[in-house]
Amino acid sequence: SVSIALFTQDLRLHDNPVLRAALADADEVVPLFVLDDGVAATGFAVPNRSAFLAGCLADLDAGLRSRGGRLVLRRGAVAAETARLAAATGAVSVHVAAGVSGFAQRRESALREALGGRLRVHDAVLTALAPGAVTPAGKDHYAVFTPYLRAWRAAQRRHPVAAPRAVRVPADVPDGVPGGALPDVRPDSPGLPAGGESAGRARWSAWQVDRYEEVHDDLEGDGTSRLSPYLHFGCLSAAELVALAERRGGPGAEAFVRQLVWRDFHHQVLAARPDAAHADYRPHDDRWHRDEAELAAWKAGRTGYPIVDAGMRQLAHEGWMHNRARLLTACFLAKTLYLDWRAGAAHFLSLLVDGDVANNQLNWQWVAGTGTDTRPNRVLNPLTQAKRFDPDGAYVRRWVPELAHVPGAAVHQPWLLAERPDYPAPLVGLDTGRFQQGRGR
Ligand code: FAD
Numbered sequence: 134s135v136s137i138a139l140f141t142q143d144l145r146l147h148d149n150p151v152l153r154a155a156l157a158d159a160d161e162v163v164p165l166f167v168l169d170d171g172v173a174a175t176g177f178a179v180p181n182r183s184a185f186l187a188g189c190l191a192d193l194d195a196g197l198r199s200r201g202g203r204l205v206l207r208r209g210a211v212a213a214e215t216a217r218l219a220a221a222t223g224a225v226s227v228h229v230a231a232g233v234s235g236f237a238q239r240r241e242s243a244l245r246e247a248l249g250g251r252l253r254v255h256d257a258v259l260t261a262l263a264p265g266a267v268t269p270a271g272k273d274h275y276a277v278f279t280p281y282l283r284a285w286r287a288a289q290r291r292h293p294v295a296a297p298r299a300v301r302v303p304a305d306v307p308d309g310v311p312g313g314a315l316p317d318v319r320p321d322s323p324g325l326p327a328g329g330e331s332a333g334r335a336r337w338s339a340w341q342v343d344r345y346e347e348v349h350d351d352l353e354g355d356g357t358s359r360l361s362p363y364l365h366f367g368c369l370s371a372a373e374l375v376a377l378a379e380r381r382g383g384p385g386a387e388a389f390v391r392q393l394v395w396r397d398f399h400h401q402v403l404a405a406r407p408d409a410a411h412a413d414y415r416p417h418d419d420r421w422h423r424d425e426a427e428l429a430a431w432k433a434g435r436t437g438y439p440i441v442d443a444g445m446r447q448l449a450h451e452g453w454m455h456n457r458a459r460l461l462t463a464c465f466l467a468k469t470l471y472l473d474w475r476a477g478a479a480h481f482l483s484l485l486v487d488g489d490v491a492n493n494q495l496n497w498q499w500v501a502g503t504g505t506d507t508r509p510n511r512v513l514n515p516l517t518q519a520k521r522f523d524p525d526g527a528y529v530r531r532w533v534p535e536l537a538h539v540p541g542a543a544v545h546q547p548w549l550l551a552e553r554p555d556y557p558a559p560l561v562g563l564d565t566g567r568f569q570q571g572r573g574r
Contacts, residue, residue, distance in 0.1 A: 134158075134223075134225050135159050135160075135161045135162070135163060135222040135225065135303055136156075136159035136162050136224055136225055136226045136227070136228065137162070137163045137215065137218060137219060137224045137226070137227040137228065138155035138156075138162055138163070138164050138165065138228050139151070139165050139167070139211075139215055139227055139228065139229040139244075140165065140166045140204075141229060141230055141232060141367075142230065142259050142365065142366060142367040143230045143258050143367035143370075144186075144189040144190065144193050144329075144366050144367050144368050145193070145330040145333075145367055145369065145370060146193070146196045146197070146200075146297065146330060147295070147296040147334070147373060148293040148294055148295075148296075148370035148373040149294070150294055151230050151255050152297060153297065154228045154253060154255060155226070155228040156297055156300065158225060158228075159224075159225055160301065161302060161303045162300060162301065163218060163222060163224070163303065164193075164197055164202060164205060164300065165205045165206075165207065165218060166193075166204060166205070166206055166207075167206075167207045167208065167209065167210075167211045167214045167215065168206065168207070168208040169209075169210070169211050169240075171211070171236070171240070175236065177482070179483050179484070179488070180318050180319060180320050180321045181320045181321050181322050181325055181452040181485070181486045182486055183318040183320075184318045184319065184320035184325060184328070185320075185325060185326070185328035185452075185486050186328060186366065187317075187318060187328065188327050188328025188329045188332070189328040189329050189330070189366050189368055191328075192328065192329025192330055192332070192368070193329070195331075196296075196330060196331070197300050197302075200298060200299050200300045201301060202299075202302045203302055204308070205218070205302070205307075205308055206308065206309050210243075211240055211243070211244065212240065212243035212244045212247040213247065215227060215247065215248070216247035216248060218306070219248060221306075222303055222306060224251065225251065226251050226252075226253055227248050227251055227252050227253065228253045228255060229241070229244060229253070229254055229255070230254075230258035230259055230367075231254045231255060231256050231258065231259070231263070231264075232259065233259070233260075233264055233400045233403045233404040233407075234403060234407060234410060234490045234491065235410060236490075238407060241254060256291075258367070259367060259371070259400070260372075260396065260397045260401075261290060261291075261372045261375045261393060261394075261397055262285055262288055262290055262397050262401075264397075264401035264403075264404035264405065265401065265404065265405070266288055267284040267285060267287075267288050269284075273405045274401050274402055274404070274405035275398065275401065276402070277505065277507060278395065278398050278505065281394070281397075281398050281401070282391065285394050285397060285398075291372055292376070293372050293373040293376050321452070321484060322449060322451055322452035323450060324450050324451040324452070325486055326359070326362060326453075326486065328368065329368055330363075330368040330369070332363070332368070333363030333368040334369070336358070336359060336360060336363065337358070337360060337374070337377070340358050340359075340360075342358070342378060342381060342389050343381070343383055343386070344356055344385055345357070345385035345386070345388050346387070346388040347385075349388065349392075349456070350456075350457050350521075350522055352443075352458060352522045352523040352528035353523055353525065353528040355455065357455065357456065358389065359453065361453070361487035361489075361492075362453070362486040364487070365486075365487045365488070365492075371393050371396060374389075374393060375390055375393055378390050378393075396492060399492050399495040399496065400491045400492075402414070402491070402505065403490065403491040403495060409494065409495060409498065409504075410490050410494045411475065411494070413498065413503040414503055414504045415503055415504065415509070417501075421472055421473035422471040422567055423472070423473075424470070424472065427472065427560055427561075428466075428476055430560055431445065431462075431465070431466050431472075431477070431480075431560075432445065432480050433445070434446040434449065434532075434533070435557045436557070437548075437556070437557040437559035437560050438515045438516075438559060438560075439519070439526075439529040439533050439544055439547060439556075440458075440518060440519035440528070440529060440545060441461060441465045442529075442532070442533055443523075443528055443529045443531070443532035444458030444459070444532075445462055446532040446533065447532050448462075448481070448484050448485070449484065450532075451486075452484050452485060453485065453486055453487065454485070457522050458528075459481075460500060460513060460518075461515055461518045462477075463481075463497055463500040464500050464512065464513040465513075465515055467497070467502070468501070468502070468512045468513075468567075469563065469567065469568065470560070470561065471567035471568050474497045474498065474500070474503065475497075477497060478493055478494055478497040481493055481497070512568055514563060515563070516545060516546070516563065519542075519545040520542060520545065523545070524542060525542065526540075526541055526542050529544045529545065535555050535556040536554055536556060539554070
């Protein structure tokens, strides 16, 4: 007998309940990934993520081959391609991870329609705790983080499962997409990390979780895990990382788990409110300011505020940005310039290698005050942020070469320098930031 393991955002062999269940169901399994035309049509398949995905699929294929199997690739509509393969192989079951976005929910309905009772959907594959596993009385999701964290800690969680030792794939199933393997995509960002489970596991092993609590907000120290792209594509399992961190223990591991709970939190919000990918989570009456030139300056890292510009340039170069920089660059767009958060979120998604509908859109809404922040009027002053999180200015000097010669914290206020560098003047004054002027209240 044959079953199908349909990979989506779970591109791994370790702790993969989808693959384990498919293997348990039949003698042979088809490990399938469909290059989804639907994703391409939404514009989500940008070069940085496509290049990373190619690495993930190559690594998954290598891992399967070392166990006697291989990855089967198809291109097209996921439900139709999967149903075609299920018919051709006489598959008894098709296993897939439950997704959270509106897109994933529609994909699941299409699969159910095409496959009927043969479809098996697995919870808590993409997150440590399944969305909806804990809910406040009378509601379908938590809207506030702290009570969610409490409920999350008290909840029963799935135990990680081991990677399979052997995978047998039916010999008569062709491997690849017609016309060859993956397109050779050139990423937009030169400093992109390598995709795949092997690279993700190597990163986790090399990284020091013990120091996380001390260093996670230090922009120059750059001491966060950088596991986000591996989590987005499921090269690493959130449940396994939680288990590894809990076994390690200590304040660093605890703070790291808390961030993984933020990830689960945003996923459970999106699962219940898929519209929050685009629509304001909380009604927001004010009209956003519109200014294409200001938006372009922000995207290009030319706002005249070095700490903001450093973040935007890190994003362009690495396809990744430090969390503290994401917070302050996003806040600058939504609260200081008072531009629509959707424009900022779209720019992030066009480059972020970890670009994720739940984490990106809901963090943007959190910052913009339209989301789950219980203090929606908070404004991060970029100068105060710079002095706290880049006190010596090293992060700015690294990413803004025009200011590389300016020593110490003076780099944060180039407009005060006796000799003006070749660098833009501030786009707006901070005390006249539009949000503070009252437009946002
Ligand atoms: P670490 O600090 O090492 O944290 C470990 C993991 O916890 C991360 O890999 C991530 O999976 C999760 N995590 C950490 N912080 C958050 C958070 N605030 N929300 C949700 N999960 C979190 N994260 C994405 O994965 N994709 C995005 O598209 C994304 N967009 C963001 C946009 C804005 C405006 C903001 C403020 C944050 C965004 N984040 C996003 C969350 C966070 O900035 C990144 O997850 C983090 O910077 C990734 O680096 P890391 O892996 O070194 O994180």
